[in-house]
Amino acid sequence: MTLRLQMLGTGGAFAKKYYNNNGFIYADDFTLLIDCGITAPLSLHQLGKPALEEIDAILVTHIHGDHVGGLEELVFRMKYGAGRKPVLYIAEQLITPLWENTLKGGLGQDGISSLEDAFEVRPLTEGNACSLSPNLSVEIIRTPHIPGKASYSLYINDEIFYSADKVFQPELLTHLVKDRNCRKILHEVQLTGAGEVHTTLEELLSLPPEIRSKIMLMHYGDEMEDYIGRTAEMEFLRQHEIYDL
Numbered sequence: 001m002t003l004r005l006q007m008l009g010t011g012g013a014f015a016k017k018y019y020n021n022n023g024f025i026y027a028d029d030f031t032l033l034i035d036c037g038i039t040a041p042l043s044l045h046q047l048g049k050p051a052l053e054e055i056d057a058i059l060v061t062h063i064h065g066d067h068v069g070g071l072e073e074l075v076f077r078m079k080y081g082a083g084r085k086p087v088l089y090i091a092e093q094l095i096t097p098l099w100e101n102t103l104k105g106g107l108g109q110d111g112i113s114s115l116e117d118a119f120e121v122r123p124l125t126e127g128n129a130c131s132l133s134p135n136l137s138v139e140i141i142r143t144p145h146i147p148g149k150a151s152y153s154l155y156i157n158d159e160i161f162y163s164a165d166k167v168f169q170p171e172l173l174t175h176l177v178k179d180r181n182c183r184k185i186l187h188e189v190q191l192t193g194a195g196e197v198h199t200t201l202e203e204l205l206s207l208p209p210e211i212r213s214k215i216m217l218m219h220y221g222d223e224m225e226d227y228i229g230r231t232a233e234m235e236f237l238r239q240h241e242i243y244d245l
């Protein structure tokens with residue numbers, strides 16, 4: 001079963017040349033949107049996808065504006081436009097903070113007084129792959145990003161790793177490739193500066209070629225074009241392009 005990937009954006013949090021790092025996974029019968037940042041509605045519009053109904057579910061990896069800042073618009077447009085609630089897959093641990101600390105201020109109003117009033121909430125737990133459709137399963141893996149702030153990477157169909165935002169974990173990548181049949185790694189990259197809360201290009205370049213050759217790079221800064229040809233086997237994902245995974 002081939003999955004397809006289309007990033008709404010491939011930029012880091014403060015990128016201005018690229019939209020927020022959010023994207024579609026297309027299984028033959030199912031469209032999953034991974035994260036929905038501040039720029040997601042504009043990028044959707046540019047893709048000519050006003051029909052939000054095409055989105056079968058949204059999955060949130062963590063609570064940062066470039067990953068959840070577009071949810072309010074999506075909820076209001078679906079509730080007052082299509083008359084339905086989007087399906088939200090989310091780690092159990094993020095349910096309360098997403099509502100109480102992020103969405104409640106804007107979404108809280110007549111008829112919406114909880115996350116469940118805004119979404120069909122489907123809680124995810126670590127170690128349990130969830131079948132979203134016959135050809136799409138997702139397992140969340142808690143990974144380090146901001147100390148004390150829960151963030152999750154994804155393992156899709158037991159063969160594709162989606163980093164979300166995280167610091168470098170060579171042992172996790174090695175484990176997935178050696179022991180869990182991982183054949184594709186969609187990984188964030190910070191091109192300049194020290195990796196405090198992200199993974200640097202230097203760190204990814206320190207991986208062996210058999211792992212680097214599986215990596216496609218995303219969540220990068222505006223300076224990306226200066227790094228073309230300097231990433232060994234690792235290709236930069238381009239936003240809006242459709243990739244067979």
Ligand SMILES: Nc1ccn([C@@H]2O[C@@H]3COP(=O)(O)O[C@H]3[C@H]2O)c(=O)n1
Nearest residue numbers: 012013014064065066146165196197
């Ligand atoms: N200790 C931290 C925490 C945050 N940040 C920046 O804030 C951004 C939030 O969105 P992001 O995509 O996770 O990238 C984070 C860092 O750029 C950072 O640079 N250092």
Ligand SMILES: [Zn+2]
Nearest residue numbers: 013064066165
């Ligand atoms: Zn981010």
Ligand SMILES: [Zn+2]
Nearest residue numbers: 062064145165
């Ligand atoms: Zn983040």
